[in-house]
Amino acid sequence: MSASGGLDVIQVFGRPNSPDGYDIRDFLGRSVVEFTWTDLISDDDARARAGVMGLDDPRLPVCVLPDGLRIESATVRNIAGHLGWLTAPSATTYDVSIYGAGPAGLSAAVYAASEGLSTVLLERQAVGGQAGTSSLIENYLGFPGGISGAHLAERARQQAVAFGAEILLLQEGVKATFRDGGIVVDLAGGGTMAARTNICATGVEYNRLNLAGEDRLAGAGLYYGAGAAEAPLCSGEDVYVLGGGNSAGQAALHMAAYARTVTVMMRAARPAASMSAYLLDRLTATPNVVIRVRSTVTKLEGDEYLTGFRVRTENDDEVGIETTRLFVLIGGRPNTEWANDTGIIRDANDYLLTGPDLLVNGRPPAHWPLDRQPYHLETSVPGSFAVGDVRHGSIKRVASAVGEGAMAVSLVHRYLEETGQSDD
Ligand SMILES: Cc1cc2nc3c(=O)[nH]c(=O)nc-3n(C[C@H](O)[C@H](O)[C@H](O)COP(=O)(O)OP(=O)(O)OC[C@H]3O[C@@H](n4cnc5c(N)ncnc54)[C@H](O)[C@@H]3O)c2cc1C
Known part of the structure; x- marks a missing residue:
């Protein structure tokens, strides 16, 4: 194959x-x-x-x-x-360090570097984030025929590099310390990264099923996310997609071009309100796609690789299904472990609070040290910003992530000016 x-x-x-x-x-x-x-x-x-x-x-x-x-x-x-893709940082301290190279982080890198800030962007996996796994993004401005998320991200990467941003791949920030008016981040592979300001664009991580055997079967028939690269390998197979949102709908449509059948299963009684109408229309019109509502996966089967699973159906029966491909897209949780012990304020689900969301009765949190209120995308630590899906109340779309990335850079300029660190 x-x-x-x-x-x-x-x-x-x-x-x-x-x-x-x-x-x-x-x-x-x-x-x-x-x-x-x-x-x-x-x-x-x-x-x-x-x-x-x-x-x-x-x-x-x-x-x-x-x-x-x-x-x-x-x-x-x-x-x-x-391939020569693993590079070391060229500076000891940057104007801005950006964590996460999804749409939000890439956009921040393009704007920061193009506006003369020394910029480093760290990504723990591949460039593109969640968007990079999307087979076809059809609602992003300027691409009437749609564009694959990987191609959109690759163009953005080239643009950021052309403006002088450094992109460090397979580098993960694991712990942040705010000191001396800047941020120092410990990296997973050892070493630290220092910057005057930072933009957190670490997005969300797919939720897991919390079923026995999950770790063993992950990547061996059980996949988290759209698995765009797997689609050509699904030729003639019966494939299952779990989830009721846009990402699940898109993954199912992409798989349907290769697989014999694609069954989309969701716990809810109908696809999520977040599934765009155009996607739902297309799913229903695709002959080899079946939608099953009120379905919950209860057990995974297989030793070395997935051989099937059990599912509770809408009639409350439990049935066994044989398949070697189950794609799970059931929402996510924010990547904010790096903020443990920083005092940075998160909501009950660990999303980062920013700007007006930090105010209680119109007042900033008790430990906020400045006379002004936090800027719109600023976290509870001055000079530390959050953009895209990782931010409390974010819209969860490529366009909004890109917009927030650009906006955060103008706030970085403001912060550097007010702290006397601007070159202007
Ligand atoms: C399959 C799929 C299809 C979608 N289709 C559409 C669509 O058609 N239209 C649309 O508008 N939206 C779509 N979305 C939603 C959209 O992709 C997201 O809203 C968008 O990607 C969010 O961007 P982000 O940059 O905030 O975060 P993400 O895209 O989640 O990127 C975060 C990045 O940060 C990295 N990271 C995490 N922690 C660390 C760390 N500690 N150190 C370094 N790096 C880290 C991650 O590896 C990741 O690359 C889709 C999502 C999925 C999953």
């Missing part, structure tokens, strides 16, 4: 349903890198195609770059390293 075609592309060989293979496909797909994926189906196949001893050989997956370089035990990190 191939996820793409052509010779001048990265070739990856691995075991079917292997989580490490999924991680690589997901990363390359979201990074708009052309690649082929080959499922090795027997020991002979593994020997002939990948040059390893058999399917149990720990050197799988094997990745061959277009220049012929062969990477054994391939991982996202060592592939990115060989």
